[in-house]
Amino acid sequence: MRRFKHFDASSLDEAVSLLARFEGRAKVIAGGTDIVGTLKDSVLPEPYEALVNIKTIPGLEGIRNGAGVLKIGALTRLEDIAHNETVQTKYAALAQAARVVATPHIREMGTIAGNICQNTRCWYYRCAHNRFHCVRKGHAAPGQSLECFASDGDNRYHSIFGDVKDCLAVNPSDTIPALIALGATLKTTKRSIAVKDIFPPSDEPTKMTIIDSDEIVIEVEIPEPQASSRSAYHKVAIRKSIDFPIVNCAAVVDFEGDVVKDCHICLNAVHYKPYVPERAEALLEGEPLTDEQAATAGEAAVWGAKPLPMNSYKITMAKGLVKKILIACREAG
């Protein structure tokens, strides 16, 4: 593993000033399950020089149920979210998503903020010793032009909604679709921002989020869903444990009798950022949620998809998943 310095921050101010001092060459560590792997494998052309441990900062952990809003501290472990009774009953999609992240051990270590901010799993990008110095990593040597190795390579797990500045990597988070469907907001040391807005514009795809290198997530806030609404989440992966999603999806549907009053759907692992299928949402609203409607929404959800040579199966999967999740919301009542 590449050498780094390890700092234990005792306050947010201290952590922020350490991060600022290293000008992008230091990274926050919480659970460490993503960043330690990256450093061990020397994935990046310019590895971080320092890690700033924020687990030593008091008050960033725990779930608080306040007036109409659930507050989840950034360092709350995924295992604790999965087993929290309030989350299980009122925010079911999030509990279901947290429960299927990786393995029990990783859920004991990994935090909600880490799951939101995690790096991509593109196997060219993550290949050890920076073997594939790709377009996402940037910093071309003079005369070198960077490419996306997935575009001509094995792209079975890559984007079905096209490249962004040539990069085909996807966002692999399990919890993000649930958080977006539930309308969650992040509170950081710099701002308050909806989770759906933390992703970079398509001309800056090398970053997973727009959170700055000296910015720290403090809390996730989720407004309490309407009593008449139901949510669900499901992930398709190769094995039931350990694996990242091939496609995952969360939905929150608010019903008036059989009729859909309001509906939020979010897919992930299909594009460089989470994908909200607005067409599908729009066609569901004001109509009864029949099996046929759910299937039509599935079709609409993948409208405009541009599969790669090896991943058109993901389109079929995404369609089926949207249908399944919508029916799960209907049946959950």
Add this chain to the structure above:
Amino acid sequence: MRILRFTVNGDLVEIGANDSETLLEALRDRLGLTGTKRGCDLGACGACTVLLDGRPILSCLLPVWRVQGRVVTTIEGLAEGPKLHLLQEAFHMAGAVQCGFCTPGMILSAKAYLDTNLNPAQGDIREALAGNLCRCTGYVKVVEAVKLAATWMRDTTEREAAR
């Protein structure tokens, strides 16, 4: 190198460690506790499982500085002298060990789970062990062993309660 203190298997230890060292490296290479196995070294196999304050974590992904002042249990800390822990006994009895490489991690994951529930259903055990890969046993006997250990541990607790 800096000096770091933590508790391993009931003993307070003080070691010098580098900033970029993992708990797994410190346990194996500095403390000689080689019962904790290095499998994938990337967080995917569970062979390096240890208990940190009683919860199962992957020592290959944990910078050693994170255990400062905390309590670590490795497989070496389970037996009491020559007397094996009931889980170890049960793995032996049920034939849940072949090459044995995954066994320390399996047993520690199982221990963390049984410490919260001595009445596990088959599915609970499988889920608790979902992060531990085994290339030999096919898992059936491992799950049986944990069930057996749970029965024995229940008996022991009941006997102790009756006393």
